Amino acid sequence: MIHIKENKCDFCGTCVAVCPVDAIEMAEADLKIIHETCIDCDICVWVCPIDVLESRVNPEEEEVASD
Amino acid sequence: MTEFDVVVVGGGPAGSMAAWYAAKGGARTIILEKDRDIGYPVRCGEAVSDAGLRQFVEPEPNWIAATISKIRMVSPNGTVIDTAGQALGYVLHRRIFDYDIANKAAQAGAQILTKAYVTGLRFDDGRVTGVEYDYLGEKRTLSAKIVIGADGVESRVGRWAGLRTALKLRDTESCVQFSVANVDVDPERIDFYVGHTYAPGGYLWVFPKGNGKANIGLGVVGTEAKHYKAIDLLNRFMAKEFPNASTLTMICGGVPVAKTVKKYTADGIMLTGDAARMVNPMTGGGIISGMHGGKLAGMTAAEAVEAGDYTEKFFDRYVKRWNKAGGDDHARLYRIADAVDSLSDSDLDDIAAKLTKVPQEKRSLLKIFSTAAKKRPGILIDVAKAFAGF
Numbered sequence: 104m105i106h107i108k109e110n111k112c113d114f115c116g117t118c119v120a121v122c123p124v125d126a127i128e129m130a131e132a133d134l135k136i137i138h139e140t141c142i143d144c145d146i147c148v149w150v151c152p153i154d155v156l157e158s159r160v161n162p163e164e165e166e167v168a169s170d
Numbered sequence: 171m172t173e174f175d176v177v178v179v180g181g182g183p184a185g186s187m188a189a190w191y192a193a194k195g196g197a198r199t200i201i202l203e204k205d206r207d208i209g210y211p212v213r214c215g216e217a218v219s220d221a222g223l224r225q226f227v228e229p230e231p232n233w234i235a236a237t238i239s240k241i242r243m244v245s246p247n248g249t250v251i252d253t254a255g256q257a258l259g260y261v262l263h264r265r266i267f268d269y270d271i272a273n274k275a276a277q278a279g280a281q282i283l284t285k286a287y288v289t290g291l292r293f294d295d296g297r298v299t300g301v302e303y304d305y306l307g308e309k310r311t312l313s314a315k316i317v318i319g320a321d322g323v324e325s326r327v328g329r330w331a332g333l334r335t336a337l338k339l340r341d342t343e344s345c346v347q348f349s350v351a352n353v354d355v356d357p358e359r360i361d362f363y364v365g366h367t368y369a370p371g372g373y374l375w376v377f378p379k380g381n382g383k384a385n386i387g388l389g390v391v392g393t394e395a396k397h398y399k400a401i402d403l404l405n406r407f408m409a410k411e412f413p414n415a416s417t418l419t420m421i422c423g424g425v426p427v428a429k430t431v432k433k434y435t436a437d438g439i440m441l442t443g444d445a446a447r448m449v450n451p452m453t454g455g456g457i458i459s460g461m462h463g464g465k466l467a468g469m470t471a472a473e474a475v476e477a478g479d480y481t482e483k484f485f486d487r488y489v490k491r492w493n494k495a496g497g498d499d500h501a502r503l504y505r506i507a508d509a510v511d512s513l514s515d516s517d518l519d520d521i522a523a524k525l526t527k528v529p530q531e532k533r534s535l536l537k538i539f540s541t542a543a544k545k546r547p548g549i550l551i552d553v554a555k556a557f558a559g560f
C-alpha cells in the first residue's frame with residue numbers, strides 16, 4: 104500500500120510517468136494513488152527524487168500511522 | 171458543449187508550438203493547461219543551443235539569462251576538461267520564454283485556458299473525440315476533431331487512448347535542481363559533472379544564470395534511484411562546492427531518456443514532446459526536440475482538419491516527419507548512451523587524464539574525444555556532439 108508523506112510532494116510527475124498501470128493522479132497540487140488499480144510494484148517509491156512515497160506492507164500499520 | 175478542431179493538452183513548449191502551427195494552418199485550437207500559469211513552475215535547467223532555437227524563433231534578449239560559449243566536463247576524481255568556442259547556446263528564463271511561445275500561439279488565433287486539468291478523453295466508436303476537464307472545480311467537456319497530448323513527462327492522455335507511454339525505470343532520470351544565488355561561476359560556461367560519484371547513471375549540471383546565479387541540479391537513473399536519492403546527492407555537492415549559496419527555487423522533475431514511444435498516434439489523437447518521449451536520450455534536453463515535435467504535430471493537425479481525415483493513417487505523416495527530424499537520431503543516441511553508461515568512474519578518470527594532455531587550442535570537443543579516448547573513440551565523439559548541440 105503506497106502512502107504519501109504529508110506536505111512533501113512537489114507534483115513533478117516522475118512517479119506518474121513510471122507507474123505501469125496508471126494508478127497515480129496528479130493535479131496542479133494534489134497527488135492521489137488509486138489503490139484499487141495499484142499493483143504495489145513500488146517503483147514510484149524508488150523513482151521519487153525526494154522520497155515522498157512510502158510502501159507500507161500492512162494495512163493495519165497504515166491505519167495506526169495515519170491516526 | 172463547445173467544439174474545437176484541435177484541443178492541445180498542456181501548455182509547455184511542445185503544446186504551444188503545436189497550437190501555434192495548428193492555429194496558423196486555420197484550425198480552431200485551444201490549449202488546456204492544468205497549472206495556474208503558463209511557464210511556471212520551471213522544472214528545467216533551461217539550456218538550449220542557439221542553432222536549435224533558431225530553427226523556430228529568433229532568440230529574444232529578455233528570454234536569455236546567460237549566453238554560453240564554453241563547456242566544462244568534470245570527471246569523478248575532479249579532472250577538468252575545458253573547451254571553448256565550440257558551443258553557442260543560452261540559459262533561458264523559461265518562465266518568460268514559455269509565455270512568449272504561448273503568446274505566439276495566441277496571436278495565431280489559438281485560445282489558452284489555465285487552471286484547466288484534463289481528466290479523461292471522450293470516445294466515439296473507438297476514436298478520440300474530445301476531452302473532459304476540471305476548471306476551477308467545475309466539470310466540463312470539449313469536443314474536438316483532434317486531441318494533441320503535450321502533457322509532459324507525467325502524460326496520461328496517451329494511456330487513456332491505449333498508447334503505452336509508461337516509462338521504464340532505466341529510461342527515467344530522477345532529478346532535483348536548485349536555482350541558487352551567490353555562487354562564483356563562469357557566466358559563459360556550462361559545467362557537467364559525470365560519473366557514479368556525482369550522479370549514478372546521470373550527470374550533475376551547473377548552468378549560470380547571470381549575476382552570480384545558477385541552476386544546479388542532477389539526475390539519477392531510475393534503476394539507481396532506490397539507493398541514491400537525487401536530493402541527498404545534490405545537498406552533498408552543494409555543501410562541498412557552494413556552501414554559501416542561497417536557494418531561490420527548488421524543484422524536482424523527471425526526464426524521459428528513452429527512444430520516442432513506439433506508437434504515439436491513434437484515431438483522433440497525437441502525442442508530442444515529453445509525452446511522446448521526444449527527448450534527446452543522451453543529454454536529457456527536451457526543449458528543442460519538444461518544440462520540433464509540437465510544430466510537426468500542429469502542422470499535421472491543421473492538414474488533417476483541412477482534409478477532414480483524423481485517422482491514425484493520416485497521422486503517419488507526423489510519424490515520418492518526426493523520425494526524420496529527431497526520432498531516428500534519438501534511437502541512435504539511445505544506443506550510444508547505453509554504451510557510455512557502461513564506462514566506470516575509473517574509465518572516465520582515465521579518459522579525462524588523457525584529455526588534459528591535449529593542448530587547449532586543439533581541445534575542440536570533437537578533437538579531444540577522438541584523439542584521446544582510444545578506448546571507444548566513436549562513442550565519445552557522439553557524446554561530445556550531443557552535448558555541443560545540448
Ligand SMILES: Cc1cc2nc3c(=O)[nH]c(=O)nc-3n(C[C@H](O)[C@H](O)[C@H](O)COP(=O)(O)OP(=O)(O)OC[C@H]3O[C@@H](n4cnc5c(N)ncnc54)[C@H](O)[C@@H]3O)c2cc1C
Nearest residue numbers: 180182183184204215216217288322423443444455456457
Ligand atoms: C530537472 C530538469 C532539467 C532539465 N533541463 C533541461 C535543459 O537544460 N535543457 C532542455 O532542453 N531540456 C531540459 N529538461 C527537459 C525539458 O524541461 C522538457 O523536455 C520540456 O519541458 C518538454 O516540454 P513539453 O512541452 O513536452 O512538456 P512540459 O514543458 O512538461 O509541459 C507539459 C505541460 O502539460 C501540463 N499538463 C500535464 N498534465 C495535464 C493535464 N492532465 N491537463 C492539463 N495540463 C496538463 C503540465 O502542467 C505542463 O505545463 C529538463 C527537465 C528536468 C526535469
Ligand code: SF4
Nearest residue numbers: 112113115116118151
Ligand atoms: S515523484 Fe515524488 S515529488 Fe514527484 S510527484 Fe511523485 S511523489 Fe511527488
Ligand code: SF4
Nearest residue numbers: 122141142144145147
Ligand atoms: S506501487 Fe506501482 S502500481 Fe502502485 S502507484 Fe506505485 S508505480 Fe503505480
